[in-house]
Amino acid sequence: MPTHIFGIRHHGPGSARHTLQALQELQPDIILIEGPPEGEILLEWAAHADMRPPVAMLAYEEESPQNAVFYPFSVYSPEWQAILYGQQRGIPIRFMDMPLVHQLALDKTTDAPAPPTVNPIGFLAEIAGFSDAEAWWEVHFEDAIHPVAVFDTIKNTMAALREHYPEINAYDLIREAFMRRSIRQAAKEMYDTIAVVCGAWHAPSLEDTQTTEENDHELLKKLPKTKVAITWIPWTNDRMMQESGYGAGIVSPGWYAHHWQHPDDDGTLWLTKTAHVFRAAQTDTSSAHIIEGVRLANALAQLRDVPRPGLSELTEATRSVMCMGDDAPLTLLKEHLIVGNEMGQVPDGTPRSPLQKDFEDQLRALRLKIAENAQLLQLDLRNENDLKKSLFLHRLSLLGVDWGKTSATRGRGTFKEEWQLYWQPQLMILLVEKANWGNTIEAASNNYVRHLAEQSQDLGQVILLLHKALLAELPQGSAILLKKMDILSAGTSDIRALLGAFPALAELHKYGNVRKTDQTLIGTILHSIFYRTLASLPTGCCGINEEEAAVMADQIQKVHAAIRLLDAEQMATDWAATLRIVLNAQQTAPFLQGICCKLLYDGQSITPDETAQFFSRALSPGNAPLDAAQWLEGFLSNAAMVLLLDNNIWRIVDQWMMDLEEDVFVQLLPLMRRTFSEYTTAEKRKIAAKVNNNVPGTNNNSEISAGLHHERAQRVLPVLELLLLPSQPV
C-alpha cells in the first residue's frame, strides 16, 4: 500500500507538470488533494465543457457571507491538473484538508490561530538568491529525470527546513492532522496506490510515523463548527495575485500560464507576444528587436547560471532592447502579459454566489420587490428604513446594476429622494459578474469603487465617483477616491480640473458626511488642492480665448464662494493674494481680470480707490477697446450696485464710454448689451435715474455741467422724467 506524497507549489507550472507526470507513472487508485472536503461536491463541474479557469471555489459561512475563503485554480495549478486527471480516468478524488465547517468557525473566533504566512519554496529560493520562486523551482527541479524522485527531494528539503523552523503554528498542526486522518481513512478503505497532492510545506508531516492516530484525534476534538456554503465563481488573473485560500499570491499569472503552455520556450514566443503588445500600443517593435531580445535574455541566463531565461531575464532584456532602458512601457506589459487580463468562466447551474444571496436577502429585508414594470419610489431619508433603501439603490447603481434612477439628485439640504425603478433581466447578470468583488452588496461596491478609482485617470470622473460613493456611504471606497484625487491633482497641469475639484471638496469638508468620512483626510487634500490651484492659477489665466475665459470665470466664482463657505481666514487671504496676481498679470484674459477685480472688491480686499485705479487702468485709452469691454463685462455683469453706489467707477465708465469712437462703439455695442441686459428692471431704472441726476456729489459733476445752462436744462427735466421714469416721484 504505497502512499506517494507530492509536495507542490500552489499555482506552480513546474509543480503541475511534475504532478501530472508522476500521476501518469504511478497510476494511483485514489488522489487526495489539499482542499476543503466540502468542495468535493463541486468537482463534478471541473471537467464541464463550459468550465474555463481561472476559477475559484468560494466558500462562505451561510449566516455571514463576509466570512469567506477562496480557493483559486488556474490551468497551471497542480491541484487543478490532478483533479482533471482524476476526472478523466474516473479515479476518486478527495479533499483532505480541514473541513470548512471548522475552518470558517475558527476564523471567526478572535483567538483563532493565525493562518500560515510562510511561503517555504519562496523562502528557499530567496536563500539561493532567486527573486522568483518559480525560477528557482525550474532551475532545481525542471531537469530532474524522474518526477517521483523530485517529490522525494522536495520532501526531504522541507523536512530540513521544518527542523529549522520548529514553531509550526497551531493552525497548520490541525490541518496536517486532518490530512493524516484522510490518508489513514483511504488506506483503511483498501485503496492500493494513494497519491497525495499538498503544499510542499506539509509534505514531510504527512508521513510522520511518530504521530499516532490517537494524537491526531486529541487535536481534532472540540473544534467549533458553523454552516458553510460553497460554489464556483469566475476568477481573474489579477485576482490570482491576491493571497487567499491557498495562500500563494503569485505576481505573474500571465507568465505562469505561458510557461505552462510552452515549457520549452527560450524566450522567442514570450518576446514575440511582448512585441505584439507593444505594437498594439503603437510602439514600433521589429522582429530584429525580438531576435536581439532573445539573444540578450539567453546571454543573461548563461551569466546567471540558469538553464533558460526566466521572467526576470526576459523583462530585463525587453527593457534594454525594446524600451531604451525605460521602465514605463513595462507597465503596459505587466497589465497585458505578465499578469494578463484573462477572466474565467463557470458553467450555468453552479450554486448561487453570495452576492446574489445578499442581494435577495436585502430585497426581503427592505421590502423591495422586483417588478416587471416601472415603479416610483419616494423616500424620506429621515426614516431609517428609507435611508437604507436609498443606500442599497445607490450601491447597486455604483456596481453598474442600474435598477433605479434618481429623478432628482439628492442634495444635502433635502431629505426627499425619488427613484424610478425598472427591473430588466440582464441586471441580474451584471450583478453575478460582480461576484468576485465581494460577498455583500456593500463590500462589493466598496471594492468595485476602489477598482474604478485605480483605473481612472480623469479628475472629473473621480470627483463624480466620490459624490456617488458618499451618497452610497462607502467610507473605504471614498478614502481611496480621495487619495486618487490627490494623486491626480498633483499630476495634472489642467487648472480647470483643479478649480472644478475644489468646490465639491470644500462642500464636503464644510458639511461633511455626518457618518464616517475621514474629515482630516479631506482637509489635507482640500488644502493641497487649494495651494496647487493657487500656484498654477495665474499662468492658467493667461493666453486663453473668450469661451475658455467664460468657463474659467464661472469656476473661479464657484471657488470664491466655496472659500467664503469654508470660513478659513488663511485660505481667504491667500486666495485674495492670488486673485490680485491674476489681476495684475499682463497676459491674463481681460474678462478674468474684471472678474477678479470684482471678487476682490466684493470681499473688500481692495479699497474703492484701488478699484477705481484698476478700472481706469483697464479702460485707459491705450488698451484695445474690445479688451476693455470684456474687462467691463467681467466686472459689471451682475454688479449693478457698484455702478449705482460708487461714483468714481461710474465716472470712469462714463468717461470711457464717451470717449469711444462711433464705429468702435457700434462694434462694442452687442458686448455691452450682454453685460447690462442681465440687470433687473429696477436696477436699470435706477441707473437711468442716475444718468438723469447727472451724478451728484462728484467733482466731475461741475465739469460736465460747466457747459450747461441750468435753468434751461431744468425745464426739460419734467418731460424727460415723464418719458423715462413714469413711476418716479419728482
Next chain:
Amino acid sequence: MTNDTLKLSAEEQFAHELEELKKQDKGERPTNWQLSPKAVVQYLMGGTLPNGFRVTPKYIGNQRLMEIAVATLTTDRALLLYGLPGTAKSWVSEHLSAAISGDSGYIVQGTAGTGEEAVRYGWNYALLLSKGPVPEAIVETPVMRAMKEGRIARIEELTRISSDVQDTLITILSEKIMPIPEINQQVKAVRGFNIIATANNRDKGVNDLSSALKRRFNTVILPVPDSMEEEVEIVRQRVQSYSASVKLPFDHELLKEIDRVVTVFRELRNGVSSDGKTKLKSPSGTLSTAEAISVMNNGISLAYHFGDGTVKAEDLAGSLIGAIVKDPVQDKIVLQEYMETVLKPQDGWKDLYRACRDII
C-alpha cells in the same frame, strides 16, 4: 610606485585586481576578452575571490544592471549607458572596457563638433598629398583600432554628436565593417570588438539617436542612488572634504542640513513626499546627487565668507531654489506647490520654508 600622473587609467589603478581575477577565473572567455563575463561582473561589483583576495567594488548599486551590461557585450549589440549626470556612466564604461579588453583608452569624446574623421578615420594630409590615398595616409581613430584589435571602444556623450556623424556608427555596428572607399578597402572588425556609449537622458538640445541606430544598442539606465542613506552618504563624503578646505567644523548641524537638502531633492525627484502621503510634481531639472553636493558646498561658502560660520537655512535657500527652478514658469509652480504642501507643514522646517518664501 611614484607616479605624477593626475589620474591613472582603470587598468593601471586596478592592475593587481585584474591580474588576480585573471588567475582565478575559471569561466569561459569570449574571444579576445581578458576575463570571463562572470569575472567582469565580479570586478565591477567587488567581492572575495576563492583565495581570499578582496576585489573592491567599483559600482555601488544593483548587480543586475551590471549583468545586463556585460551580457549585452557578449552579444553583438552595443551597449548604451544612459542616465543623469553624475550616475557613474563613464566610470562604469571605463571599468567595463578595462576588465574586458584590458585597455580603457579607446575613447572618442562626443561633442557638437565631433566629425566623421573622429569616429571613422582621418587623413594625414602631408602623406595624402605626396602619395595620394594609400593605407599609410590613413589616421586611425580609436574605433578603427578597436575594430582591428578586437577591443572595446568607448564613445562618451553620444547624443552630443550631430546626427549624421552618429549614423556612421550604423555600418560599424550592424555590418561590423568600416569601408574605406578612397582606397577601395574595408576594415573588418575582429571578435571582441564592441562599443560602449554613454549619454545623458535629461540634456536639452542634444541629438536623439535615430531609430536605426537605437536598434543597434541595448540600453541600460543607471539610476540615481536607491536609498536615502546611500545618497546622504555620498553627499556627506564630498561635503566633508570641502568643509575641511574652508576649515568649517563638520558637525551634527551640518549633517542635519545635508539630510534636509537630500530629502528635498529626493522628494521632488521622486514626485512623492518621503512619508508617501503627498504626490508632487517633479521639476524639469535633474536634481542629481552632484547638484545636492553643490548646493551644500555653496551654503558652506556663504556661511564661511559672509555668515557666522554655521550653515543656516538662509544660506541654502538661494542655491536650493536655483537648483530646482530651471524653468522660470513651470518649475516655479512646482516649487510653490512643494513649499505649501510639504515644506510648510513639516515640523522644524519653518526656517527653510521662510527662507525660500523670502526669495521666491
